[in-house]
Amino acid sequence: MQTTTATKGAISIRNVTKIYDPEGVNVMAVDDCSLEIAPGEVCMIVGPSGCGKTTLLNAIAGFHSITSGEIYLDGELLCGPNKPLADQGADRMVVFQNGALFPWKSLLDNIAYGPIVQGIMDKKEANDKATEMLAEAGLGDVAQKFPGEVSSGMARRAEIVRALINDPKVLLLDEPYRAMDALTKSIMHESLLEVYDRTKVTIFFITHDLEEAIFLGDRVIVMTTRPAKTKKIVEVPIERPRDYTLLSSENFRLLVAETKGAVHEEAIKAFEAGERELA
Amino acid sequence: MNPNTVIKPELTAKRLTSPSGLGLLVYKFKKIFGSSGIYLQVFGIGLWLFTYYILCEGLKLFPFFKIPGPVEVITEFFSPDPIWGMSLYTEAFHENVYVSCRRVAIAFCIATGVGVPLGLFMGWSKTFQDYTFPILETLRPIPILAWVPLAIVMFSGFETPVIFLATLASLFVTTLNTLLGVESIDDAYFRAAGCLGSKPRHVFWHVVVPGAMPFIFTGLQISIGVAWFSLVAAEMISGDYGLGYMIMDSYMLNKYVSMVMAMISLGFVGWLTSAMVRFAGDRMMQWRVRALALEGR
Amino acid sequence: MSEADQSVDATSRPLGRSAFQKIISNKTVWRGIVAIIAFVMLWEIGAQFKSWFGIEIWWIGKLAPPSAVFEKWYSVIQRPGYWESWYLSFFRVFLGFIIAQIIGIPFGLALAVNKYFRDIFFPPFEILRPIPPLAWVPASIIFWPTTELSIAFVTFLGAFFTIVINVLGGARAIDVQYLRAAQSMGASQWDLFRRIILPGTLPSIFVGAAVGMGITWEVVLAAEMISGGGQQAGGGLGFFLWSSYMGGDMEQVIVGMISIGIAGYLSSSFIRYLGYIYMPWRRLF
Numbered sequence: 001m002q003t004t005t006a007t008k009g010a011i012s013i014r015n016v017t018k019i020y021d022p023e024g025v026n027v028m029a030v031d032d033c034s035l036e037i038a039p040g041e042v043c044m045i046v047g048p049s050g051c052g053k054t055t056l057l058n059a060i061a062g063f064h065s066i067t068s069g070e071i072y073l074d075g076e077l078l079c080g081p082n083k084p085l086a087d088q089g090a091d092r093m094v095v096f097q098n099g100a101l102f103p104w105k106s107l108l109d110n111i112a113y114g115p116i117v118q119g120i121m122d123k124k125e126a127n128d129k130a131t132e133m134l135a136e137a138g139l140g141d142v143a144q145k146f147p148g149e150v151s152s153g154m155a156r157r158a159e160i161v162r163a164l165i166n167d168p169k170v171l172l173l174d175e176p177y178r179a180m181d182a183l184t185k186s187i188m189h190e191s192l193l194e195v196y197d198r199t200k201v202t203i204f205f206i207t208h209d210l211e212e213a214i215f216l217g218d219r220v221i222v223m224t225t226r227p228a229k230t231k232k233i234v235e236v237p238i239e240r241p242r243d244y245t246l247l248s249s250e251n252f253r254l255l256v257a258e259t260k261g262a263v264h265e266e267a268i269k270a271f272e273a274g275e276r277e278l279a
Numbered sequence: 280m281n282p283n284t285v286i287k288p289e290l291t292a293k294r295l296t297s298p299s300g301l302g303l304l305v306y307k308f309k310k311i312f313g314s315s316g317i318y319l320q321v322f323g324i325g326l327w328l329f330t331y332y333i334l335c336e337g338l339k340l341f342p343f344f345k346i347p348g349p350v351e352v353i354t355e356f357f358s359p360d361p362i363w364g365m366s367l368y369t370e371a372f373h374e375n376v377y378v379s380c381r382r383v384a385i386a387f388c389i390a391t392g393v394g395v396p397l398g399l400f401m402g403w404s405k406t407f408q409d410y411t412f413p414i415l416e417t418l419r420p421i422p423i424l425a426w427v428p429l430a431i432v433m434f435s436g437f438e439t440p441v442i443f444l445a446t447l448a449s450l451f452v453t454t455l456n457t458l459l460g461v462e463s464i465d466d467a468y469f470r471a472a473g474c475l476g477s478k479p480r481h482v483f484w485h486v487v488v489p490g491a492m493p494f495i496f497t498g499l500q501i502s503i504g505v506a507w508f509s510l511v512a513a514e515m516i517s518g519d520y521g522l523g524y525m526i527m528d529s530y531m532l533n534k535y536v537s538m539v540m541a542m543i544s545l546g547f548v549g550w551l552t553s554a555m556v557r558f559a560g561d562r563m564m565q566w567r568v569r570a571l572a573l574e575g576r
Numbered sequence: 577m578s579e580a581d582q583s584v585d586a587t588s589r590p591l592g593r594s595a596f597q598k599i600i601s602n603k604t605v606w607r608g609i610v611a612i613i614a615f616v617m618l619w620e621i622g623a624q625f626k627s628w629f630g631i632e633i634w635w636i637g638k639l640a641p642p643s644a645v646f647e648k649w650y651s652v653i654q655r656p657g658y659w660e661s662w663y664l665s666f667f668r669v670f671l672g673f674i675i676a677q678i679i680g681i682p683f684g685l686a687l688a689v690n691k692y693f694r695d696i697f698f699p700p701f702e703i704l705r706p707i708p709p710l711a712w713v714p715a716s717i718i719f720w721p722t723t724e725l726s727i728a729f730v731t732f733l734g735a736f737f738t739i740v741i742n743v744l745g746g747a748r749a750i751d752v753q754y755l756r757a758a759q760s761m762g763a764s765q766w767d768l769f770r771r772i773i774l775p776g777t778l779p780s781i782f783v784g785a786a787v788g789m790g791i792t793w794e795v796v797l798a799a800e801m802i803s804g805g806g807q808q809a810g811g812g813l814g815f816f817l818w819s820s821y822m823g824g825d826m827e828q829v830i831v832g833m834i835s836i837g838i839a840g841y842l843s844s845s846f847i848r849y850l851g852y853i854y855m856p857w858r859r860l861f
Binding site for chain 1: 465467468470471473474475476477478481485486489490492564565566567569570571
């Protein structure tokens with residue numbers, strides 16, 4: 001593990017269980033899951049579809065309540081027995097699977113939105129900062145366009161900029177690159193790594209793609225099928241900055257081999273359980 | 280590499296620039312007139328007009344001869360001294376058109392001004408929706424015309440009942456569509472707004488209102504059509520001016536040419552107002568127009 | 577986890593309740609009931625205000641109160657003439673409606689499928705469409721020999737335009753991939769039509785039918801009110817309504833309104849039911 005320079009964004013998930021009750025049939029999505037994430041760590045959650053990994057992310061973000069257990073952020077309680085639903089906030093920014101840039105605002109307005117509504121910056125400041133950050137991300141030319149007018153790769157990058165302008169402690173990504181082709185994905189990966197190297201924000205990233213997880217992460221957590229429990233934790237002690245040449249290195253292949261078995265086992269179980277994708 | 284396969288640089292340069300100015304005009308022209316589409320459309324309209332003429336004026340078949348044909352109607356319309364009393368030049372005609380348009384405008388504005396906020400609020404607050412939706416759904420199946428006697432009894436004069444009926448019809452449509460619009464907004468947008476630290480009023484103005492816009496405008500287009508429909512009905516039954524009244528009155532007095540004139544005028548104004556709403560919608564939702572254009576629609 | 581064993585979630589209710597119990601404990605349902613009761617009560621108070629307190633409230637004061645309406649209703653439903661009106665109106669509605677579907681659906685499909693047909697016939701269709709159906713009533717009366725036929729024609733027009741537009745939209749929205757898949761499996765043009773285009777358009781047909789049904793009711797009502805209801809004894813619900821008004825019987829007017837509302841609701845429900853039967857793949861949602 002490399003030495004992190006980050007000091008904020010430590011997440012502590014303790015004995016979290018989530019049971020929800022659609023149509024009177026109890027469904028246990030998460031079963032007694034515990035996880036400690038260090039500040040500035042890139043934590044990748046891998047598991048078959050529908051296993052409950054999104055539920056964990058939703059609990060941290062404050063979209064869903066938890067049934068029992070506690071989640072702390074930097075020592076402060078996010079949710080627990082007396083407060084099952086965490087508040088939503090800009091300290092934990094989410095990037096969504098299908099993209100959630102407001103289609104009716106230009107990219108610039110989307111990004112400037114956060115600081116303006118939080119009252120941190122006024123309109124001019126926010127616009128300037130947003131323009132600057134967009135240019136840094138290589139999106140300077142399309143700042144005035146609407147999300148429907150740019151490619152999905154650009155839109156996803158813009159969404160990450162929208163998250164980052166709020167200086168979050170944690171970046172929560174819910175299979176953000178799932179709907180992309182492999183080529184665009186690899187560009188997205190490099191872009192994310194570059195962003196991480198600059199900001200050292202804690203990243204909680206959900207994916208079903210093992211290679212993606214090992215390439216980007218410091219730690220890979222393999223989850224079981226529903227109900228989700230931690231099955232295996234694999235450290236990824238590869239130095240940063242990383243680039244695509246890593247993908248064909250010996251180190252990488254070994255790590256994949258180590259983890260693949262576990263993931264595959266769970267994939268088979270999930271398939272047999274005939275889970276309808278929660279996505 | 281085979282020298283014959285070398286691509287001449289000038290050729291590629293030409294293809295990369297898109298046509299503009301005169302070139303664009305010529306291209307568009309070619310596209311429209313080069314294919315059979317427009318000719319067939321003109322033919323279709325011509326065929327219809329021709330059939331209309333032949334049946335009503337040319338051959339005077341039974342029972343078509345009772346209806347005035349296109350030539351009669353058009354000559355009457357453009358004549359400064361019309362036989363039956365109504366034409367482009369008569370004040371009475373313009374008065375009828377103006378009165379109907381004014382009533383629809385009032386009805387539409389009230390219905391939109393009340394219906395859109397009502398629908399937005401119903402979508403925003405489940406509590407409010409729980410209390411108001413059942414009442415809406417109970418009253419909605421009652422056809423607007425069934426309200427005519429009630430309207431006449433409740434409101435005095437001619438104007439108010441007529442406007443009330445058109446407003447009521449529009450109101451139901453607008454409110455329902457706005458509500459559907461709010462419910463159609465993907466949860467992810469609400470969550471994203473929440474993450475970004477929005478207060479409820481921000482969510483309302485920056486997510487709910489713009490998100491519901493597409494449905495609201497569809498609703499508005501339907502509502503203007505419904506307003507016309509109800510207005511004409513109300514005018515025919517109990518009005519004293521207006522295009523609906525003109526139809527009924529001309530019919531009663533056997534002035535069939537004026538009757539057909541009124542019908543066509545109604546069609547035209549109806550189409551015009553609908554197009555205006557559509558246009559306003561496109562202006563307000565540039566983001567949607569451009570995104571759809573990219574999809575090729 | 578003991579909590580897990582007890583199957584209780586911090587935010588949800590215990591398991592094992594029946595559907596009935598769920599309805600009873602549902603806040604939405606109770607609020608709805610409260611709302612309707614409040615509405616009826618306000619109406620009663622507003623209408624009776626004059627006789628209780630001497631002041632007439634605008635608008636509502638002129639209405640008949642719900643109590644009087646119910647009394648009236650009870651006596652009206654015992655008259656056979658009332659039920660005959662139901663029958664007549666329903667007959668007219670369904671006649672015009674069915675003819676509109678029979679002509680409209682193929683016309684709409686033809687417009688969707690064949691570019692040449694569309695180019696020729698769509699412009700006149702679009703020109704005639706904005707004319708409100710009721711504007712056709714006098715012309716229709718002049719043209720058709722009997723009143724019944726003229727009403728049927730106008731009803732037909734109302735539903736026709738709606739169904740064609742809906743079918744056109746629905747058919748054109750069918751994903752071209754389905755057609756290609758079928759073709760690669762060796763489908764003929766007829767197969768494509770019968771097995772892909774037709775079922776693919778069914779949802780739009782049912783939407784168009786439901787909307788068209790509403791319009792049809794409006795038109796039948798108007799026609800009955802304007803043209804005096806035809807020669808038969810009952811004359812239809814519209815005639816019932818209008819003659820109650822002419823006779824100054826406000827309670828009966830409201831009875832008429834509610835009856836028509838129920839009739840319209842039943843017709844739309846029937847269409848929705850048909851949709852449920854003929855589109856089994858939609859039942860998942």
